[in-house]
Amino acid sequence: MQLFSNNKYCSLIRVTVDNSLGQFNLTQQHNAAPRRWLNLQEYQSKKLMQESGVAVQRFYVADTASEALDAAKRLNAKEIVLKAQILAGGRGKGVFDSGLKGGVHLTKxxxxxGELANKMLGYNLTTKQTPKDGVKVKTVMVAEALDISRExxxxxxxxxxxxxxxxxxSPQGGMDIEEVxxxxxxxxxxxxxDxxxxxxxxxxxxxxxxxGxxxxxxxxxADQIKRLYDLFLKVDATQVEVNPLGETPEGQVVCFDAKINFxxxxxxRQKAVFAMDDMTESDPTETEAAKWDLKYIGLDGNIACFVNGAGLAxxxxxxIDLHGGKPANFLDLGGGVKERQVYEAFKLLTADPKVEAILVNIFGGIVNCAIIANGITKACxxxxxxxxxxxxxxxxxVHEAKRILTESGLPITAAENLDDAAKKAVAAIKK
Structure with missing residues (x-):
């Protein structure tokens, strides 16, 4: 589903798509600066579900091969599933730099x-959703494998x-809901x-x-559905997605996999939940930006973009792309701006060796342009x-802001509008 007709960067905004309703919902941050979204490991989501009485597979978490072996013995299950725990999809088809293929394995x-865990833990797993070098696996989940008669x-x-x-x-589970x-x-x-x-x-x-x-x-x-709603409220979720909600041959309804957005x-008021946040897999620049209430997403160009507001970004x-340039990043300052944030933003931008020019594009509504101008001159x-x-x-x-920049004596190129700014930024690269 195409959300915006011409905008190639729309995926950088948090969007909840509901094709069944023929619409999309843009999740906005109200009365707060943008921040990194909480993303939990599979076992952490299962733990929250378990605590709310939702039926999930029996499981243990292990950090070493010996712990994984002990967990498998304790499960005493007919079949066991071992899953590498990283914040990326496509684990089943991933490849480890140890040579092991697949981040999900079944065995009796x-x-x-224990042998499989030894080839997973401490090694990088590469999938379609990870960086090129993959992500190091520090934890595995050892769970009871249950047969699913219907998804x-x-x-x-x-x-x-x-x-x-x-x-x-939908009775058609186990596949992308968009396809259904x-x-x-x-x-x-x-x-x-209600x-x-x-x-x-x-x-x-x-x-x-x-x-079905x-x-x-x-x-x-029906009981599982009500328990899932209780969980939805309890953890202040924006979405709880179970795919599949399965039926076993023994007549049990089990939530086999779940994704929770918060x-x-x-x-x-969700200190315990947010304390689970594992920042080790995050991009270091994004993590540093979040400390200053900045939203940063790295791109592959050479013109840094410093703006206020996701739409403006x-x-x-x-x-920039229209005029033949390539953006190096998406950096959103948000609304509650302080001079220190501007300074820290410039530190992040100038630390990127790919950046050959910086374009600051501010449309001040609740943002005072003079604060931006003072932050720019200090950073420069x-x-x-x-x-x-x-x-x-x-x-x-804005008039005070322009005075501050003009009287600073710094080599700052002023632009009258966004089109003019983009042209000048691209031209500066080509000089």
């Missing part, structure tokens, strides 16, 4: 678990058009949840029936800026 022999899809997500949470389900919505939209079912009343029994049973559960399994599935603005990236002097700097300012206190 506990001894094999369904179930999710609870925030939907702005409904002013609250919505349940979305495109090919068989009649197999997508939706239930709007935020004051919660999930009602008739709603949960109706969804369970639509998912029959007889006693329908009541069991409301970052609720961090102040995308427009800036696109217009103290960091001894060596690359061309193009600045376009518009909005609150």
């Amino acid at each position: 022999d506990p001894a094999v678990v 369904t899809y179930f999710a609870i997500l925030m939907d702005r058009s409904c002013n609250g949470p919505v349940m979305v389900g 919505a495109a090919s068989t939209p009649e197999l997508i079912f939706k239930e709007v949840i 935020i004051f009343q919660g999930v009602q029994d008739d709603q949960a049973l109706r969804m369970a029936a639509n998912l 559960f029959k007889g006693p399994l329908q009541r069991q599935a 409301d970052d603005n609720a961090e102040f 995308m427009a800036t990236c696109d217009i 002097r103290e960091l001894e800026l060596k690359v061309p700097l193009v600045v376009r300012l518009e909005g609150t206190n």
Whole structure:
């Protein structure tokens, strides 16, 4: 689904797509500066589900091969699944630099678990979603492997058009829900949840029936749906997606895999959840930017973009591209700006060896342009800026801001509008 007709950088904004409803929802940060989104490991999500009474596979977590072997023996299961724990998809088809193929393995022999874990732990796993060199595996999950006789899809997500949470389900689980919505939209079912009343029994049973559960399994599935909603509220989630919500040959309804997205603005009351955040897999520059309430995403060009607002950042990236340049990053200053943030932003930008010019594009509404100007002049002097700097300012206190820049005596190229700024930044590279 194409969200914006011409904007190639739209994927940098957090978007919840609901093809079954024919719409998309843009998750905005209210009354808070942008920050890195919390992303939990699979075992951490399963632990939260387990604590809310949601049915998941029995599992243990191990940091060493010997711990993995002990966990496999303790499970005493007919079959065991060993999963490398990294924050990336496609683990099953990944490759380790130890030579082992696959980050997910099934076995009936506990001894094999130890051998496999020895080739996983401490080695880099490369998948389609990891950097080229992969990500080092520090933890593995050892779980009971259960047969799945039928797979369904179930999710609870925030939907702005409904002013609250919505349940979305399909009897076609185990595959991308977007594909189901495109090919068989009649197999997508939706239930709007009243935020004051919660999930009602008739709603949960109706969804369970639509998912294809029959007889006693329908009541069991309805119970799992209500427990998942309790979890959704308990952890301030914006989305809980279970794919698959499966049925076993023994007649059990089990949540086999789940993805939980959290409301970052609720961090102040979700200390335990946010304490699980593993920053070791994050880009160091993004992590440093987050300390100063800056949103940074590295790109592969040579013109640094320093803006306020995600939409303005995308427009800036696109217009640089339009004029034949390539953006080096996406750096969003947000609204509650301070001079120190501007300074730290310049430190991040100038530390990138690819950057050959910097384009500052500020549209000051709640942002005071004079604060930006003071931050720019301080950064230029103290960091001894060596690359061309193009600045376009518009909005609150802009006349004072332009005076500050002019009287600074620094080699700053002023621009009248975004198009002019992009042209001058690209020209500065070509000189």
